[in-house]
Amino acid sequence: MESKDDEIVAENGKTEIPKDGSVCGFDSLHRLLQSSLSPQLFQEVSRLLLGLNCGRALDTIAIPEPAKSLSSKHDFDLQAFSFRAEKESLREPRIVRVGLIQNSIALPTTAPLLDQKRGIFQKLTPIIEAAGSSGVNILCLQEAWMMPFAFCTREKKWDEKHGEVIWNTAVIIGNHGNIIGKHRKNHIPRVGDFNESTYYMEGNTGHPVFETAFGKIAVNICYGRHHPLNWLAFGLNGAEIVFNPSATVGELSEPMWPIEARNAAIANSYFVCSINRVGTEIFPNPFTSGDGKPQHADFGHFYGSSYISSPDSSCTPSLSRHKDGLLISDMDLNLCRQLKDKWGFRMTARYEIYADLLARYLKPVSTPSHF
Amino acid sequence: MESKDDEIVAENGKTEIPKDGSVCGFDSLHRLLQSSLSPQLFQEVSRLLLGLNCGRALDTIAIPEPAKSLSSKHDFDLQAFSFRAEKESLREPRIVRVGLIQNSIALPTTAPLLDQKRGIFQKLTPIIEAAGSSGVNILCLQEAWMMPFAFCTREKKWDEKHGEVIWNTAVIIGNHGNIIGKHRKNHIPRVGDFNESTYYMEGNTGHPVFETAFGKIAVNICYGRHHPLNWLAFGLNGAEIVFNPSATVGELSEPMWPIEARNAAIANSYFVCSINRVGTEIFPNPFTSGDGKPQHADFGHFYGSSYISSPDSSCTPSLSRHKDGLLISDMDLNLCRQLKDKWGFRMTARYEIYADLLARYLKPVSTPSHF
Numbered sequence: 001m002e003s004k005d006d007e008i009v010a011e012n013g014k015t016e017i018p019k020d021g022s023v024c025g026f027d028s029l030h031r032l033l034q035s036s037l038s039p040q041l042f043q044e045v046s047r048l049l050l051g052l053n054c055g056r057a058l059d060t061i062a063i064p065e066p067a068k069s070l071s072s073k074h075d076f077d078l079q080a081f082s083f084r085a086e087k088e089s090l091r092e093p094r095i096v097r098v099g100l101i102q103n104s105i106a107l108p109t110t111a112p113l114l115d116q117k118r119g120i121f122q123k124l125t126p127i128i129e130a131a132g133s134s135g136v137n138i139l140c141l142q143e144a145w146m147m148p149f150a151f152c153t154r155e156k157k158w159d160e161k162h163g164e165v166i167w168n169t170a171v172i173i174g175n176h177g178n179i180i181g182k183h184r185k186n187h188i189p190r191v192g193d194f195n196e197s198t199y200y201m202e203g204n205t206g207h208p209v210f211e212t213a214f215g216k217i218a219v220n221i222c223y224g225r226h227h228p229l230n231w232l233a234f235g236l237n238g239a240e241i242v243f244n245p246s247a248t249v250g251e252l253s254e255p256m257w258p259i260e261a262r263n264a265a266i267a268n269s270y271f272v273c274s275i276n277r278v279g280t281e282i283f284p285n286p287f288t289s290g291d292g293k294p295q296h297a298d299f300g301h302f303y304g305s306s307y308i309s310s311p312d313s314s315c316t317p318s319l320s321r322h323k324d325g326l327l328i329s330d331m332d333l334n335l336c337r338q339l340k341d342k343w344g345f346r347m348t349a350r351y352e353i354y355a356d357l358l359a360r361y362l363k364p365v366s367t368p369s370h371f
Numbered sequence: 372m373e374s375k376d377d378e379i380v381a382e383n384g385k386t387e388i389p390k391d392g393s394v395c396g397f398d399s400l401h402r403l404l405q406s407s408l409s410p411q412l413f414q415e416v417s418r419l420l421l422g423l424n425c426g427r428a429l430d431t432i433a434i435p436e437p438a439k440s441l442s443s444k445h446d447f448d449l450q451a452f453s454f455r456a457e458k459e460s461l462r463e464p465r466i467v468r469v470g471l472i473q474n475s476i477a478l479p480t481t482a483p484l485l486d487q488k489r490g491i492f493q494k495l496t497p498i499i500e501a502a503g504s505s506g507v508n509i510l511c512l513q514e515a516w517m518m519p520f521a522f523c524t525r526e527k528k529w530d531e532k533h534g535e536v537i538w539n540t541a542v543i544i545g546n547h548g549n550i551i552g553k554h555r556k557n558h559i560p561r562v563g564d565f566n567e568s569t570y571y572m573e574g575n576t577g578h579p580v581f582e583t584a585f586g587k588i589a590v591n592i593c594y595g596r597h598h599p600l601n602w603l604a605f606g607l608n609g610a611e612i613v614f615n616p617s618a619t620v621g622e623l624s625e626p627m628w629p630i631e632a633r634n635a636a637i638a639n640s641y642f643v644c645s646i647n648r649v650g651t652e653i654f655p656n657p658f659t660s661g662d663g664k665p666q667h668a669d670f671g672h673f674y675g676s677s678y679i680s681s682p683d684s685s686c687t688p689s690l691s692r693h694k695d696g697l698l699i700s701d702m703d704l705n706l707c708r709q710l711k712d713k714w715g716f717r718m719t720a721r722y723e724i725y726a727d728l729l730a731r732y733l734k735p736v737s738t739p740s741h742f
Binding site: 026029032033036037038041047048049050051052186187188189190191202206207223226227228229231233236253254255256258259260262263266267313314342343344345347348349350351352353354355357358359361362 | 400714729
């Protein structure tokens with residue numbers, strides 16, 4: 001079966017119950033509220049939900065024509081925003097344009113693997129071109145973007161060539177095609193259908209921060225977003241933007257999606273770019289996950305909803321829950337220092353008591369509760 | 372001037388611009404959306420905003436008549452909910468009924484201090500009685516509940532009797548009137564008008580968890596909610612419910628308020644009870660806060676909005692932004708372990724790499740960036 005966007009209206013024209021985990025098959029929370037509330041109420045709700053204090057809307061960026069036309073021709077969501085920072089006396093603004101891409105797979109998971117991979121490459125080409133023609137400086141794709149999220153079946157057919165250990169790795173490529181570095185996913189889920197610990201191991205690359213021409217960036221892969229210490233470590237190592245390429249489904253995590261990344265951006269005074277894949281991927285061989293549910297052949301709906309969180313607690317609206325998309329945002333990296341100076345979280349953090357507490361927590365004990 | 376609830380309609384009957392930092396002076400986000408959206412859309416928005424998966428509403432608790440009548444007689448908001456947990460094979464449910472109280476002060480800050488204190492006691496009596504008659508097991512009041520939040524002026528007139536060091540302390544009192552213990556606020560803000568570091572010192576009581584008759588509880592006072600390590604430490608020490616008595620105002624923190632506590636509840640698999648005071652408190656002596664703004668005599672609006680977050684990422688609607696209130700919730704503490712078993716955050720946390728990282732981060736260095 002082909003993976004495709006969930007449809008609200010069936011071919012016979014009757015409305016069907018959406019299969020995407022939602023009640024009414026809406027495109028994004030932001031658009032739902034915008035179309036349902038009066039402008040004044042929408043402004044107030046945005047103040048609270050998007051952290052837009054004083055009711056001011058996030059600036060939008062004018063999208064160049066070539067990008068717009070690629071978006072309508074290839075039917076992907078395209079939105080562009082800009083986060084403001086204060087003008088400073090001693091530093092020039094450091095404005096970076098970031099792009100995030102979310103997408104569904106291109107072919108059924110039963111197609112030959114090389115065809116599946118090629119299909120995704122073809123599908124991504126116009127979206128990447130739209131990012132390029134929009135002047136994006138740093139572009140991030142979703143977790144395991146060149147394949148379906150096939151780990152659930154525990155079949156390793158996508159990994160023909162590898163050493164003895166498999167890691168889930170993000171590669172950071174420079175704007176001259178050079179490889180800047182890589183990061184291996186630090187925290188591996190064993191939750192529901194996300195049986196990933198049978199597939200690859202916990203990363204051993206620590207928490208690298210890459211000093212690029214456009215700012216200090218890091219990658220916190222998927223499940224690592226649930227670990228505040230993981231976010232903290234990237235912050236202590238100097239990150240100004242942390243990308244969180246993910247793959248997660250509605251029933252499992254959708255209410256957590258607007259919480260954790262924003263909290264990380266606030267707590268660590270950096271920008272967080274959250275990306276989630278789109279659509280339902282149906283695998284040839286069914287699987288179970290030790291949660292008492294019968295065997296099944298799909299995870300449910302990957303709900304997209306990619307968005308960007310700012311250290312000032314504001315965030316962009318999310319991309320569509322259903323469609324491929326490109327989210328562009330300008331951000332002045334000076335905002336990171338400005339928020340640190342305003343809120344003083346680093347200064348008041350008292351890391352010494354926590355270093356001590358963690359060290360004590362880790363000491364082997366002989367009580368029966370720690371087998 | 373008397374501190375009182377913000378009013379939307381002035382005495383002459385004309386609508387005024389609200390002074391509470393909101394655009395349209397609404398009572399709570401939840402009620403605003405409920406009255407503005409169709410039931411189906413409201414259900415979907417609740418699924419995302421309150422984390423109510425599958426669109427199911429949070430159960431409400433029937434409030435006993437005496438409590439209801441106190442609520443209408445003394446005009447305080449009264450809401451009661453219940454978080455569900457799975458039934459287990461080997462453990463009985465451990466259901467606890469928790470109450471949170473938010474309130475404005477009772478008299479102008481120019482009144483004699485003892486009168487102010489007495490006024491608050493009188494105002495709280497019927498709310499506490501309502502909690503008692505509703506069978507609340509654990510009740511928490513707001514930060515510095517027996518006084519206006521007078522730290523901004525830097526005048527120490529509220530602290531006649533103390534040792535050489537002042538701390539911001541929460542006292543935990545047992546259900547037989549015994550003092551179970553205390554906790555001193557760990558992280559002290561130096562942000563905007565919250566000049567508290569001139570007033571009291573960082574706590575030296577660590578992260579105590581109190582094993583009460585109704586569960587293992589801890590108190591994370593106010594600004595400590597911005598520090599993920601602080602939340603983590605209470606979790607590692609075994610907390611099942613963490614109370615966060617706070618005092619914070621709209622312009623500073625309102626968009627962060629629904630984020631940080633929920634994130635803490637998710638990340639640490641415990642319940643979080645967030646309390647914020649209500650109203651605008653106007654002090655006789657104006658103050659400045661080193662943020663370039665002219666002198667002023669108030670913080671702005673303390674926006675109430677007390678609420679409870681569950682480890683399963685759901686939360687209750689918030690109490691009013693304007694009125695005194697009592698929020699009651701039942702919670703089955705078995706949910707904490709159930710969520711730990713489902714998501715495995717503790718198991719996958721890899722604390723050893725973070726203990727090491729924090730220890731290295733704390734080593735004195737001689738680079739010019741660490742003066």
